[in-house]
Amino acid sequence: MKRVLTLAAGAVLILTACDRHSGPGTAADAPYASRYQALPAEPTILRGATVLTGNGEKIDNADIVMRDGRIVAVGEGLDSTGLTVIEANGKWITPGIIDVHSHLGVYASPGVQAHSDGNEMSAPVTAEVWAEHSVWPQDPGFVTALAGGVTSLQILPGSANLIGGRSVTLKNVPGRSVQAMKFPGAPYGLKMACGENPKRVYGAGKGVAPGTRMGNVAGYRSAWIAAADYRDKMAAAVKGQGEAPMRNLQLETLVGVLEGEILVHNHCYRADEMAVMFDIAKEFGYRISAFHHAVEAYKIPDLLAANDTCAAVWADWWGFKMEAYDGIRENAAIVDRAGACAVIHSDDEIGIQRLNQEAAKIMGAAARVGIDVPPERAIQWITKNAARMLGIDASVGTLEAGKMADLTVWDGNPFSVYTSVERVYIDGALAFDRHDPSVNPITDFSLGTQAINGGAE
Amino acid sequence: MIFRTFVAVVLLVSSATLVNAQTIAITGATVHTVGPDGTLENATVLLRDGVIVSVGSNIDVPPGAERIDASGKIITPGLISPAGQLGLVEVSAVSGSVDYIQRGDRFSAGFDVADAYNPRSTLIAVNRSEGVTRALITPRASSPDDSGNASHVLSGLASVVQLGTDGAPIVKRGAVVLVSLGETGSELAAGSRAAAVLILRAALDDAIDYGRNKAAYERGDWREYSISHTDLNALQSVVNGVTPLLIDVNRASDIEAVLRLAAEYDIEVIIIGGSEAWMLAGALAAANVPVILDAANNLPGNFDRINARLESGAILAQAGVEIAFGGGSATQTHNARNITQAAGIAVANGLSWDGALAAITLNPARMFGIDDVSGSIEPGKDADIVIWGADPLELTSYPEQVFIRGNAVDMRNRQTMLRDRYLDSSADKPPAFRH
Numbered sequence: 001m002k003r004v005l006t007l008a009a010g011a012v013l014i015l016t017a018c019d020r021h022s023g024p025g026t027a028a029d030a031p032y033a034s035r036y037q038a039l040p041a042e043p044t045i046l047r048g049a050t051v052l053t054g055n056g057e058k059i060d061n062a063d064i065v066m067r068d069g070r071i072v073a074v075g076e077g078l079d080s081t082g083l084t085v086i087e088a089n090g091k092w093i094t095p096g097i098i099d100v101h102s103h104l105g106v107y108a109s110p111g112v113q114a115h116s117d118g119n120e121m122s123a124p125v126t127a128e129v130w131a132e133h134s135v136w137p138q139d140p141g142f143v144t145a146l147a148g149g150v151t152s153l154q155i156l157p158g159s160a161n162l163i164g165g166r167s168v169t170l171k172n173v174p175g176r177s178v179q180a181m182k183f184p185g186a187p188y189g190l191k192m193a194c195g196e197n198p199k200r201v202y203g204a205g206k207g208v209a210p211g212t213r214m215g216n217v218a219g220y221r222s223a224w225i226a227a228a229d230y231r232d233k234m235a236a237a238v239k240g241q242g243e244a245p246m247r248n249l250q251l252e253t254l255v256g257v258l259e260g261e262i263l264v265h266n267h268c269y270r271a272d273e274m275a276v277m278f279d280i281a282k283e284f285g286y287r288i289s290a291f292h293h294a295v296e297a298y299k300i301p302d303l304l305a306a307n308d309t310c311a312a313v314w315a316d317w318w319g320f321k322m323e324a325y326d327g328i329r330e331n332a333a334i335v336d337r338a339g340a341c342a343v344i345h346s347d348d349e350i351g352i353q354r355l356n357q358e359a360a361k362i363m364g365a366a367a368r369v370g371i372d373v374p375p376e377r378a379i380q381w382i383t384k385n386a387a388r389m390l391g392i393d394a395s396v397g398t399l400e401a402g403k404m405a406d407l408t409v410w411d412g413n414p415f416s417v418y419t420s421v422e423r424v425y426i427d428g429a430l431a432f433d434r435h436d437p438s439v440n441p442i443t444d445f446s447l448g449t450q451a452i453n454g455g456a457e
Numbered sequence: 458m459i460f461r462t463f464v465a466v467v468l469l470v471s472s473a474t475l476v477n478a479q480t481i482a483i484t485g486a487t488v489h490t491v492g493p494d495g496t497l498e499n500a501t502v503l504l505r506d507g508v509i510v511s512v513g514s515n516i517d518v519p520p521g522a523e524r525i526d527a528s529g530k531i532i533t534p535g536l537i538s539p540a541g542q543l544g545l546v547e548v549s550a551v552s553g554s555v556d557y558i559q560r561g562d563r564f565s566a567g568f569d570v571a572d573a574y575n576p577r578s579t580l581i582a583v584n585r586s587e588g589v590t591r592a593l594i595t596p597r598a599s600s601p602d603d604s605g606n607a608s609h610v611l612s613g614l615a616s617v618v619q620l621g622t623d624g625a626p627i628v629k630r631g632a633v634v635l636v637s638l639g640e641t642g643s644e645l646a647a648g649s650r651a652a653a654v655l656i657l658r659a660a661l662d663d664a665i666d667y668g669r670n671k672a673a674y675e676r677g678d679w680r681e682y683s684i685s686h687t688d689l690n691a692l693q694s695v696v697n698g699v700t701p702l703l704i705d706v707n708r709a710s711d712i713e714a715v716l717r718l719a720a721e722y723d724i725e726v727i728i729i730g731g732s733e734a735w736m737l738a739g740a741l742a743a744a745n746v747p748v749i750l751d752a753a754n755n756l757p758g759n760f761d762r763i764n765a766r767l768e769s770g771a772i773l774a775q776a777g778v779e780i781a782f783g784g785g786s787a788t789q790t791h792n793a794r795n796i797t798q799a800a801g802i803a804v805a806n807g808l809s810w811d812g813a814l815a816a817i818t819l820n821p822a823r824m825f826g827i828d829d830v831s832g833s834i835e836p837g838k839d840a841d842i843v844i845w846g847a848d849p850l851e852l853t854s855y856p857e858q859v860f861i862r863g864n865a866v867d868m869r870n871r872q873t874m875l876r877d878r879y880l881d882s883s884a885d886k887p888p889a890f891r892h
Contacts, residue, residue, distance in 0.1 A: 110757045141756055196550070298879050299888070318872075319580065319791040321550035328872045334879065350753050350787065357798065357852055364853030369880060417801030417852050445757075450736060450764040 032132070034182035036171050039429035043067040045080045046409065049088035054095040054383040054398035058376040064093060066405035069427035074399050091422060092414055094379050095399050096151025096406035098386035099352045100265075100312050101292050101345035104142055105135035105155055105170075105178070109349060109445075119158030120165060124202050124210060125223045127190065128249035129165035131157045135178040138443045141349040142174045146432045146441065148353030149408035149421040152183055154390055156292075159193035159267040160201040162210065162219040166253055167191055167265060169390050173426055174441050187391040189289070190257050192220065194268035194277060195323050217276060224284040227254030263289035263391050269323035271299035278307055290389040292345060294335075295327040301338030310341035310389040314351070315358035332359075332381060333366035333373055343389055344381045355382045360415035375415055480505045481863065482518040485528030486844065489811075491819045492833035496811075502532060504840040507863030512834050525858075527844050533814060534833050535590025535841030535861065536796060539749045539781040539821035540703075540729055541789030543581055543592045544574040544618060544626075549791075558599045559613070561606040565660065566634050566695070567687035568613025570596045576618070576626040580791055582870035585620040587794035588849065588856045590841040591628070591831055593617055593821070595703070598637040600644055607645045610656045611636050611684070614691055615703060617825050619841075621861030632825040633703040633727060634695055639711040640761045654714055659683040661722055664692035701725035701824070703749075708761040709733035716744050727824050729784050732765035738776035747824050748778055751785025752799035770816065771807030781821040782813075801850035813850060839863075 044066050051062040051074060063078040064071065106118035117134035120126040135155055145153065150172050157164035167189035170181040194216065203211025210216045230251035237244035256262035264281070268274050268291045281288050290310035291297065295318065297304060297311035304311055311332070318327030336342040344359050346352035359378045366373050387397025395404050405428035412419040424432035433439040481504040488500040490512060501516040502509065518524065547554035556573035574594060584592075595615035599608035617629040637645060642653030663682040667689040673679040682689060694700040704715050707730040716737075719726045728734055731748040734741060741748060750769055757763045773780050782799035783789055800813035808816075822832025830839045840863040847854040859866045878888050 110759050110763075112759065144756055298876075302882065316792055316795070319546075319548055322548050325548055326875055328876045330876050330880075334876075338882070349756055353755075354753070354802075357802075360852035361798070364851075364855055367853065368855060369876065415852065417798060417850055418805050420805055449757075450733075450766075 032130075033179065034184045035177070035179040036173070036175070036182055036184055037180070038069050038427035039173060039431060041066070041069060041405075041425075041427065041429035043083045044086060044425075044428065045078060045083040046086045046088045046093060047080070049091045049093045049409070051399060052092065052094045052376050052379040052414075053400065054380055055400065056376055056380065058374070062093075064399060064407065066425065066428040069405055069429070071399060071401055071403050071405045071407075073401055086423075088409060090412075092410040092412060092419075093399070094149075094408050094410065094414060095383040095397055096408050096424065096426065097149040097355050097382050098390065098392075098397065099145070099150050099153040099346050099355060099382075100290065100343055100386045100389055101347045102145070102153045102155055102349075102352055103158070103347070104145060104153065104349060104352070105137060105139045106131055106157070108136045108139035109141050119160040121160045121201055124161050124198055124208065124219055125163045125250065126157075126161050126165050127163045127223070127251075127253040129157060130168065131155045131166060131191075132168035132178045132182070135168065135170075135181075137174055137176065137178055137181060138445050140443045140446045141352070142172055143441050143443055143446070144349070145352045146172050146424055147421060147434070149356065149410070149414075149424055150352055151406040151408065151424060151426050151431075152387075152390075152392065152396055153352070154189060154265070156189065156265060157191045159191070159197045162193060162198045162216055163223055163254070164191035164193060166262070169392060171426060173431060174443055183392060185392075185395065188253075188256065188262045189265045189390070190253060190262050192264060192266040192277075194266065194273040195270060196321055197267070213273070217280065220280050221283070223254060224258075224280070224286075227251050227258055228284065231255045231258055257286050258284065260287070263389075265290055265292055265389075267292045269293055269295045271296035274300060275303060278303060278309075281307075289391070290341075290343065293324075293347065295324050295331065297340075298328060298331045298334040299326075301335045301340050304335060304340035305338055308341075310343050310385060311335045312343040312345040312386075312389065314347070315344065315361040329362055329365035330369065330371070332362050333371045336373070336377070336381070337371055341385050341388060342381050343385045345386075356410075356414040356419075357417060360417070363415060375413065378415060479863065480510075480519055480522040481525060481860075482516070482522045483525045483527050483532065483842070483844065484518070485526055486530045486532045488512060488532040488834060489534075489814055490834040491534050491811075491815050492835040494835075499528075500532075502834060502842060504842070504860070504863045507840055509834060509836055509838050509840050509842075511836050525844075530857065531845040531847065531849060532834070533588075533843050533845065533849050534818040535831065535843055535859070536588045536817050537781075537821040537832065538584070538589050538592035538789065538793035538796060539783045539824065540593055540595055541783065541793055542570075542597065543584065543594055543620070543790055543793060544576060544578045545570055545594055546790060547578060547580070557595065557597045559596065559608055560599055560602060562609040563685070564613065565609035565611040565684050565688045566613060566664075567685065567691035568596055569616075569631065569691075570594060570613060571616040571618075571627050571630050574616070574618060574626060576620075576622075579871045581620050582867070583791075583872055584793045585859060585861070585866055586856065586868045586870050586873070588797070588843040588845075588859055589620060589793050590843070590859065590861045591617055591619050591822075591827070592793060593632065593825055595633075595635050598635075598641055598645055598705070607647075609684070610638070610642050610645050610653045611660055611688070611692075617827050619839075619861060621864055621866060623864055624862060628830070629825060629827055631691065631694070631700060632827070633701050634691065636702050636704045638704055638706045638715065639708050639730075640759055641705060650711060654718065656683070658718070660688070660692060661696055661724070664689050664696045668693055668696060695724055696722065698724055701727045703727045703729055705729050707732040707765075709736045709764070711761070712737055712741075716740055716746065719744065719746065731769070731784065732762040734778070735766065735769040735772040736764060738773050738778055741773065742777035746778070747780065747820065748773055749781045749784040749821070749824070750803075751788070752782045752803045753787065754785055767802065767806040770803035770813070774808055774812045774816075779820050779823065780812075780816050781824060782816050783821075797850050797854075798852060801852070804850060810850070
């Protein structure tokens with residue numbers, strides 16, 4: 001649901017003025033803009049597959065036509081004239097998998113201290129940092145995620161801070177720089193964190209607030225008060241009422257949230273804390289795009305639905321800390337059943353390779369209590385709903401004409417443990433082929449390792 | 458189909474000593490025995506007094522036996538978690554609930570976590586209802602704290618527990634001794650993996666010497682040792698070649714060092730982790746060294762795991778190495794239940810289905826020396842049995858009933874209670890009033 005922005009003329013000017021900082025920029029030469037270039041592609045038809053469109057449909061014996069990086073048609077018996085034909089009988093095709101919560105690149109493999117670039121643990125509010133400035137595109141995890149069918153992913157700062165900084169959404173095509181991977185036109189996100197992490201990292205040990213959950217809440221509110229003040233002073237200056245304050249990176253990002261340009265991604269486990277976060281959003285007039293690690297989302301599906309906020313969850317991580325003690329496998333299914341937006345995320349370089357399997361475990365658990373989640377619905381948890389919470393659903397997340405041709409070809413039902421990703425197309429180009437290693441990327445770090453060469457000594 | 462007769466003597470003893478003899482016949486299922494009988498269709502499993510009496514297609518069900526119709530179902534042995542800390546932790550980040558770590562190195566091989574085991578932990582019911590019937594519970598190495606105190610390279614004793622509610626929970630105390638080498642060992646040994654090997658050697662040398670000179674040592678008439686009296690005693694069965702060292706190690710060169718050491722001391726070893734073990738598959742098979750793998754591990758988490766790959770299980774099994782799954786934290790402790798997923802991932806990467814099932818049942822039982830009572834569905838073994846609605850390695854499958862030592866376990870747990878409380882959203886009272 002698009003937020004309606006009612007802005008005074010002056011505010012519009014401000015928005016435009018800072019758009020080149022808070023938005024991705026459309027011109028290729030804008031600072032920090034996406035310089036993503038799709039891989040070379042040829043017009044292709046995939047024929048005779050079982051297709052899960054991401055729109056809730058399952059189409060048997062379907063064809064998909066891709067041209068110029070876009071999906072041209074999905075349906076039965078499509079014309080293959082002039083197209084490269086790929087027979088996909090017995091295969092299943094889904095939209096490319098989207099992981100809404102990854103730290104690839106910012107906590108790259110190998111996980112050495114020198115690669116620990118995800119948490120700016122120097123102050124509880126670091127809205128001024130951008131995850132993209134930590135992303136190492138040579139992380140081998142991008143390649144293994146690709147082999148798991150992941151075509152887009154959001155890289156977030158860590159959760160040490162109340163407000164951890166900007167996220168970035170990437171196309172999973174390893175490049176030489178992060179700019180070469182940035183998803184064209186994707187909005188930025190802002191990472192916020194509830195609960196145990198910020199109060200553990202700060203507090204008594206560091207002599208800096210917060211040290212409690214109430215300290216956390218005071219911290220968010222203070223930050224939003226400063227942001228609203230900055231926004232108002234900027235607006236006043238445009239009207240000639242007072243001098244514009246010096247540009248402030250931290251407040252600029254927070255204003256981006258208040259203006260609806262930047263989406264809030266809020267790490268929050270407990271149901272009661274999510275309920276409080278909704279009140280903070282109400283107080284300052286912003287929307288929470290999603291709660292991440294929402295282990296207790298199943299306790300408040302009605303609140304999530306009413307606020308149009310997604311719950312991004314694991315299938316079954318639990319008990320690693322107190323706020324994760326009430327985790328249950330049916331979580332996403334209960335959220336979904338209530339009409340709220342359920343998403344499965346990884347937060348993990350191994351888990352990102354099998355988001356389909358995480359969804360499958362939830363399907364099984366749900367079936368036990370009579371909640372039937374067919375494949376055409378479960379796939380939405382890792383495609384359509386994920387695209388929606390990242391604000392890229394106009395471009396990806398479903399297989400329909402006009403959208404980016406990001407899709408994953410599986411050698412069977414993606415919700416079987418025995419199924420593997422066979423091919424991955426990104427913008428209509430073949431980016432991964434399980435049976436043709438010459439197609440597949442190898443990051444610099446992995447060159448020369450035995451795992452790549454294959455075969456036992 | 459082979460019909461196996463239970464040893465008559467044992468039957469006589471059972472009926473003589475147990476008044477409330479309970480006999481259960483589970484009929485009609487496809488039974489993956491993971492034993493010599495292989496897979497049996499439309500078979501009957503007969504249990505009495507917690508023990509498997511017989512399994513086969515032509516079993517006479519004794520009158521009075523409780524019959525369970527499992528037609529169309531699948532039966533496997535109970536799953537065995539080969540690593541982790543079930544019963545030694547409630548919440549990982551709540552230190553008061555954590556008992557698998559000893560800060561500092563006051564004790565090494567003798568640190569025995571079995572004395573902290575809590576069979577009433579909520580984790581146990583969660584994993585039991587998903588088919589895990591036994592588990593190895595291990596201590597864990599403790600990295601240097603702010604004062605530089607690390608645990609010893611030898612972390613301590615690991616034990617096998619049964620997850621049922623009847624009988625003694627510890628079924629094999631001190632089944633293995635956990636050792637950390639490689640990068641973790643280096644950290645514990647103040648900076649070099651060579652120092653970690655040296656510390657292990659010193660401990661083994663001391664244990665051998667102690668074994669030969671006990672009397673003099675007890676008199677105070679002998680040299681000092683690098684480890685305590687308790688630890689020396691714990692290592693006696695290791696240096697005598699009975700109790701294996703469970704060695705947490707990943708890099709191929711470190712595994713080669715382990716193989717050299719095992720040969721030199723003539724001791725039993727099991728590798729856990731083993732990211733690069735596949736590169737030494739032939740040598741491991743020749744030395745009869747089993748490997749407990751993390752089936753999903755395919756990224757270089759550190760420089761010890763540069764060559765990690767998903768085909769490890771298939772390559773090792775093909776070479777004749779005995780493997781188990783559950784070597785990674787994602788398939789241990791809170792989520793020990795996910796060893797079925799690990800096994801399925803290995804199948805997707807080339808391992809046989811039967812080999813994968815054995816890797817979560819019989820193989821770990823053999824590694825820890827409990828295969829006389831568990832790991833397969835064979836007459837005489839404890840009746841740890843799982844009835845599944847469908848393929849147990851599939852992600853959407855789940856146990857319909859779990860038996861541990863012949864007892865049908867309560868399939869409820871704290872998670873099913875939370876689920877049931879919040880499934881019904883129509884109630885007019887808050888959740889706290891619904892139970």
